[in-house]
Amino acid sequence: MKMNKRDGTFYINPYLGGILLGLVLFASYYITGRGLGASGAVKNTVVTAVHSVAPTHAEKSGYYSKFLSDDDSPMNNWLVFEVMGVVIGGFLSGIIYGRMKLKVEHSPKITDNKRLIAAAVGGILFGIGSQLARGCTSGAALSGMAVLSASGIITMLAIFGSAYFFSWIFKKLWI
């Protein structure tokens, strides 16, 4: 056992992490009949925000209206609770392993500002792509693979293939 477990450098074995994550995903399917997700919670927050600011606009829109129903607020949604759990779980692990620290992480070759601009653009692209593909790495790729759905496997291949290609173009951001 390493003695410096709490200095932020310790990570659990990746295969152990994978099995634990797989058991969480399996429990999700076994108990609730659905997999994990992340981008859907952001979508539901956007839908709720737009609907409360401009209700008629949201109801007339071809996209927001898909996720609005009369009796149930989109915020009262499974994924919103699940993502609140993700933040709590990440926070607990960060405390246990000593990683709680405000910082911007990037290659020493670039500035904080450059990293933050790239992060913002990356987030925007990920947001758009996740709506087109009806889910992100969690909801479409990981959960889809567990049930061997075609959409899961194809989306996973597209995400990782494209990320591999573009990461070499944007290499300076990272190494």
Add this chain to the structure above:
Amino acid sequence: MTGPLIPMNIIPEAWNNVIALLIGIGFGFTLEASGFSSSRKIMGTFFGYDFVVLRVFFTAALTAMTGIIYFDFMGWMDASMLYINPFYVSPAIIGGLVMGAGFALGGFCPGTSFCGIAIGKIDAMVFAGGLFVGIFFFSEAYSLFESLYNSGNMGDALIFDMLGMSKAVFAFLLIMAAIGMFYGATFIEKLVKKVEY
């Protein structure tokens, strides 16, 4: 107890959000403890200096897959009741390509960015802000995307059916491919110069 428990009404629907929160805690904890709150650790998979994403992602998907197939085979769960994301061919591929570009620029995916936020990564907060902007933009500009979004609907397609294989054979081949990738990853890591982060 035959699963899935909530759709079968074995656990009342009212518990669904509580269970969502608990599952999320397990999800967030394992992601963070595995190193997914660090964008430079995540990006190691694409440069070959740290394959943690590849190992965790595929081990998790195959663990869950094996559990589902086993429980279904034993009659402990009706796998036909599980939610399958519908397969729309072009938007799945184009959406995936766009997400990959966002991944390479942002260093996170949505789930891992929430983990980064939980431990104070400012880049993760900005990335998540970008997610809101991107989804808002997509929703407002939906008429531009609408025909692509609805194209190529194949319904709840399963990959082994499309390839004309049995589920068991495909699952076995997938596990073999993953083990091959894990060996390959260890081999590449030894060749690539370590990156300090």
